Amino acid sequence: MQVIIHTIEVALVLSFVLGLLLGLFKKVFAVKVDPKV
Numbered sequence: 001m002q003v004i005i006h007t008i009e010v011a012l013v014l015s016f017v018l019g020l021l022l023g024l025f026k027k028v029f030a031v032k033v034d035p036k037v
Helices: 002-033
Strands: none
């Protein structure tokens, strides 16, 4: 049971980090594509 909980925690952390990275990439990409923003 603890292994399942640990796996869920790792998955949540990974998805959170990926979401942050995706947001940063989108901001950088938007700035590169349209310098006016």
